[in-house]
Amino acid sequence: MTTPRYTRRRFLGTAAAGAATLSAPAILRRAHAQGGEVNVWTYANFVPDSFREQFEAETGIKVNIRLVDDQGKQFNLLAAETPNPTADIVTVAGHRFLQFIDSDLLAPLDTDRLTHWGNINPTFSESDWATINGNKWGAPILSGMEVLAYNTDVVSAEEARSWDVLFADKYAKQTAYIIQDMMSIIMLKLGYDGNMVAYLDDPAEAARIVEEAKQYLIDRKPLVRKYYDGGAEVQQMFINQDIVVGHAWNGPIATLINDGLPVDMTIPKEGSYGFVYTYNVTNNGPNADNAYTFLDAILASSEIGAMMTRASGFISTYKDAARHLTEIERKSTSFTDEELAGLRFFRAEANEMKYGLVDPAVEAIKAA
Amino acid sequence: MRDGGDASAGAEPPAGGATGWGKLVGFAPYQAFVALVCASPRRQFFLLAAFPAIWVLSQHLGPIVQMLYVSFTDAYPVTSGVEPRLTLENYRRFFDEAFYRVPFYRTLVFATTFTLATLVITYPVAYFLTRIVSRRNRLLMLLLLLIPFWVGEIVRTFAIMILLGNNGAVNLLLKWLGLIERPIPFMYTGFSISVGIIYLTALYMLLPLYSALEKLPRSYGEAAADLGAGPFTRFRRVTLPLTLEGIASGCILVFLISTGFYGTPVLLGGPSTTVFAETIAGFFHVAGDEWPTGAAFATIMFSTVLVLVLVFQRFMTSLRKGDTR
Amino acid sequence: MSRGVRVAFSCCYWAFVVYVFVPLVLMMLMGFKDSKFIGFPIKSWTLDWYLGLFGDARILSAFGYSVAIAVLSTLISIVVGTWIALLIDGHKFFGRAAMFGLALLPALVPGIISAIAFRIYARLLGIEPGMFAIIWAHAIHNVPFVALIVMARLSTLPRSQTEAARDLGADPLVTFLRITVPWLLPAILGASIFCLLLSFDDFVRSFFLGGYQPTLPVLIFAELRSGMSPEINAIATFAVVLTAALGLWAERFTRRMNRAPER
Numbered sequence: 001m002t003t004p005r006y007t008r009r010r011f012l013g014t015a016a017a018g019a020a021t022l023s024a025p026a027i028l029r030r031a032h033a034q035g036g037e038v039n040v041w042t043y044a045n046f047v048p049d050s051f052r053e054q055f056e057a058e059t060g061i062k063v064n065i066r067l068v069d070d071q072g073k074q075f076n077l078l079a080a081e082t083p084n085p086t087a088d089i090v091t092v093a094g095h096r097f098l099q100f101i102d103s104d105l106l107a108p109l110d111t112d113r114l115t116h117w118g119n120i121n122p123t124f125s126e127s128d129w130a131t132i133n134g135n136k137w138g139a140p141i142l143s144g145m146e147v148l149a150y151n152t153d154v155v156s157a158e159e160a161r162s163w164d165v166l167f168a169d170k171y172a173k174q175t176a177y178i179i180q181d182m183m184s185i186i187m188l189k190l191g192y193d194g195n196m197v198a199y200l201d202d203p204a205e206a207a208r209i210v211e212e213a214k215q216y217l218i219d220r221k222p223l224v225r226k227y228y229d230g231g232a233e234v235q236q237m238f239i240n241q242d243i244v245v246g247h248a249w250n251g252p253i254a255t256l257i258n259d260g261l262p263v264d265m266t267i268p269k270e271g272s273y274g275f276v277y278t279y280n281v282t283n284n285g286p287n288a289d290n291a292y293t294f295l296d297a298i299l300a301s302s303e304i305g306a307m308m309t310r311a312s313g314f315i316s317t318y319k320d321a322a323r324h325l326t327e328i329e330r331k332s333t334s335f336t337d338e339e340l341a342g343l344r345f346f347r348a349e350a351n352e353m354k355y356g357l358v359d360p361a362v363e364a365i366k367a368a
Numbered sequence: 369m370r371d372g373g374d375a376s377a378g379a380e381p382p383a384g385g386a387t388g389w390g391k392l393v394g395f396a397p398y399q400a401f402v403a404l405v406c407a408s409p410r411r412q413f414f415l416l417a418a419f420p421a422i423w424v425l426s427q428h429l430g431p432i433v434q435m436l437y438v439s440f441t442d443a444y445p446v447t448s449g450v451e452p453r454l455t456l457e458n459y460r461r462f463f464d465e466a467f468y469r470v471p472f473y474r475t476l477v478f479a480t481t482f483t484l485a486t487l488v489i490t491y492p493v494a495y496f497l498t499r500i501v502s503r504r505n506r507l508l509m510l511l512l513l514l515i516p517f518w519v520g521e522i523v524r525t526f527a528i529m530i531l532l533g534n535n536g537a538v539n540l541l542l543k544w545l546g547l548i549e550r551p552i553p554f555m556y557t558g559f560s561i562s563v564g565i566i567y568l569t570a571l572y573m574l575l576p577l578y579s580a581l582e583k584l585p586r587s588y589g590e591a592a593a594d595l596g597a598g599p600f601t602r603f604r605r606v607t608l609p610l611t612l613e614g615i616a617s618g619c620i621l622v623f624l625i626s627t628g629f630y631g632t633p634v635l636l637g638g639p640s641t642t643v644f645a646e647t648i649a650g651f652f653h654v655a656g657d658e659w660p661t662g663a664a665f666a667t668i669m670f671s672t673v674l675v676l677v678l679v680f681q682r683f684m685t686s687l688r689k690g691d692t693r
Numbered sequence: 694m695s696r697g698v699r700v701a702f703s704c705c706y707w708a709f710v711v712y713v714f715v716p717l718v719l720m721m722l723m724g725f726k727d728s729k730f731i732g733f734p735i736k737s738w739t740l741d742w743y744l745g746l747f748g749d750a751r752i753l754s755a756f757g758y759s760v761a762i763a764v765l766s767t768l769i770s771i772v773v774g775t776w777i778a779l780l781i782d783g784h785k786f787f788g789r790a791a792m793f794g795l796a797l798l799p800a801l802v803p804g805i806i807s808a809i810a811f812r813i814y815a816r817l818l819g820i821e822p823g824m825f826a827i828i829w830a831h832a833i834h835n836v837p838f839v840a841l842i843v844m845a846r847l848s849t850l851p852r853s854q855t856e857a858a859r860d861l862g863a864d865p866l867v868t869f870l871r872i873t874v875p876w877l878l879p880a881i882l883g884a885s886i887f888c889l890l891l892s893f894d895d896f897v898r899s900f901f902l903g904g905y906q907p908t909l910p911v912l913i914f915a916e917l918r919s920g921m922s923p924e925i926n927a928i929a930t931f932a933v934v935l936t937a938a939l940g941l942w943a944e945r946f947t948r949r950m951n952r953a954p955e956r
């Protein structure tokens with residue numbers, strides 16, 4: 001980078017100062033010092049520090065943030081707290097809604113109470129996965145997708161046009177992927193519906209497809225270096241040159257690119273899946289009114305969305321958020337129309353059937 | 369450390385004297401208290417036993433009973449309005465599917481191997497510290513070894529990644545020395561797991577060994593030498609039997625800890641090194657709603673480990689008795 | 694002992710020192726890397742990550758919080774664990790093996806399960822999530838380690854000493870305090886180190902039982918989601934340096950304490 005180097009926190013701080021002046025009036029006029037508090041469970045940096053300070057100063061509502069590091073743990077924790085959760089807002093990945101809804105952990109979102117709902121790009125706010133049982137359940141904030149990432153010094157963009165490069169002999173023992181996610185992608189690659197919604201009425205067919213995908217990955221197990229779990233792992237593998245090509249989420253790869261590493265990512269021609277992180281209001285949370293005040297405030301300015309993108313590498317769902325990003329940040333968080341054409345969203349309808357089949361398959365692949 | 373404690377305490381009369389102890393013993397309410405508490409060996413025992421009994425039953429058993437209950441239900445946490453049914457289905461899954469048992473056996477093999485490896489690596493270190501290093505420097509040199517253990521497991525594991533990676537410190541060094549052309553893939557193999565796990569377990573072996581060797585009087589070995597025993601015989605017949613206690617407790621500690629490891633094997637392991645903790649976590653992690661199966665698998669794991677530890681403990685006790693006789 | 698053997702043993706020790714210190718040194722080094730990620734090559738250096746720590750109230754308070762939890766839970770574990778060890782080792786009674794098994798239980802349950810079980814059980818007992826809940830869970834989880842270590846030392850206590858004390862008229866309590874406790878002190882010291890370490894490094898129980906104030910590992914895990922940054926390495930280095938300083942101070946302190954009664 002040619003810009004002067006700051007620590008990440010300080011960098012955010014300077015960017016935030018601009019945001020503060022921009023978004024200040026919008027929040028202030030509606031909310032007259034309510035006081036109290038709001039409890040938010042979210043990932044590190046999903047609530048920008050500067051926004052939090054400003055929000056607290058203007059509304060008198062104290063924001064308590066509880067840091068979570070994965071969806072499963074958050075679900076378990078919230079489930080362990082029912083029926084009287086301490087959380088008002090949780091951060092759920094859209095395709096996991098159903099699990100939370102089925103366990104009565106979320107309250108339907110009353111979008112009429114959010115004056116800034118319109119600031120969200122309709123691609124996300126009005127998408128089909130966002131409505132379940134006739135209700136909206138969360139405010140989309142960041143969007144991620146399953147991508148193919150590769151070391152540009154070794155792998156050519158041409159090779160990376162297909163998921164097949166992950167299984168090429170040429171790169172044997174230099175690849176890595178998350179098996180669960182890879183199962184969906186393999187199903188898609190083999191010409192099936194990786195969401196399995198199409199097979200809801202035909203469990204036998206669903207089982208056969210999962211079996212086929214499982215066998216596909218077992219046959220190619222000798223070629224893989226590592227089945228990994230977290231974004232930090234795949235980043236470190238690229239830095240350490242343990243792998244040259246891998247499946248990953250766009251967020252961690254975008255931050256690698258922004259740091260100047262010779263890495264790029266793409267959505268291969270077979271297509272891929274996307275997901276959306278949303279802020280959700282919990283069922284029976286202690287401060288529901290403050291939760292809405294918080295949601296409305298955080299949706300107020302596209303600059304807040306840009307800050308989230310900068311910290312996480314995921315793509316903002318806010319209209320115009322990209323305007324506030326630097327060129328390299330914009331580049332690392334955008335895809336061509338051709339790539340996006342192959343993208344579809346994860347859907348939750350068939351999750352129970354899907355994961356009932358996929359989870360044992362994953363264990364079988366690991367044990368094979 | 370406190371080796372003077374026993375000798376001096378044994379030599380002088382423990383009670384009495386013009387010290388604080390004397391005052392305490394002469395203090396009337398204290399005498400009344402002791403008389404009440406120690407009236408009979410029976411009462412003494414019950415008073416000693418009451419607290420631990422209450423503690424383990426309420427605090428140790430409580431959460432486990434909770435887990436056992438969950439392991440027999442068909443759904444947990446329960447959807448509101450639905451009565452959970454009791455079932456054995458969760459346990460059956462383990463016995464039905466070979467791919468669940470593979471990581472289970474692997475974990476036991478790993479834990480045993482790591483325990484033995486740790487023992488072999490740390491015994492000479494503990495021996496060196498207690499038998500060769502002067503008493504003055506002993507504690508300092510032990511503390512030196514403890515420093516790295518204050519780094520959290522995750523940070524330390526990432527440090528091992530940048531040590532062993534294809535572009536890591538070791539490979540860069542070997543390349544710079546001209547010993548290799550292409551990097552050696554150390555990471556995501558049994559080797560990298562071992563490096564990471566032994567790093568974590570070493571301390572838990574080292575300290576019990578240290579304390580066992582430290583209290584072993586040097587005169588024992590010298591006496592054996594006077595009787596004409598060679599160094600190896602001396603070690604086998606004198607030092608080893610007298611440190612069995614420390615070996616046993618170190619081994620149990622390390623075994624317990626290495627069966628429960630999750631972070632390190634997940635981060636440093638390869639595609640074929642899944643451990644059982646990972647399988648169990650999978651039921652909470654990915655699916656997120658299969659608690660009962662996770663709980664059942666955990667029950668299988670911990671009861672197996674418990675039995676193994678009890679058997680091992682008994683074995684070591686008999687070994688010790690056989691030797692001192 | 695021959696010179697060759699001494700040298701061989703000393704090599705073992707120093708090889709071990711290298712083994713445990715190389716990752717530590719790498720970690721400290723990476724704290725100076727001017728990048729968002731650790732790893733080679735290091736193109737440019739910066740002091741920002743280390744300097745940034747001192748201005749960051751979040752990190753300092755997480756560190757203090759973790760230390761407080763570690764110390765308090767250790768105190769509880771030591772008392773309870775030693776008590777259990779005294780009971781199991783010194784007496785033959787019905788259910789002794791069961792007692793031993795029960796004492797070990799908390800160490801046998803895998804982290805995630807034990808955390809969720811603790812969370813549900815805490816609610817049953819009416820313990821609110823937060824500092825007390827974490828201390829409670831850590832204390833229970835660490836009791837088995839204390840019991841094991843203390844038992845190992847206790848079994849080597851020469852009975853002749855306690856008997857001699859009793860013969861000289863000491864009551865059981867004084868005998869315990871003046872003979873048994875000093876004999877156990879090294880084991881208790883060692884066990885304390887274990888407990889402090891286990892508590893200080895625990896993530897999963899702290900996560901499930903904690904409130905909105907994160908412990909250091911919880912903070913690190915959350916930060917890890919956006920990558921293993923030099924900042925996390927700087928935090929860990931900070932923690933190590935501080936605890937090493939504490940350890941050295943404690944060593945000095947015990948040296949003086951050990952010398953005092955003799956004079």
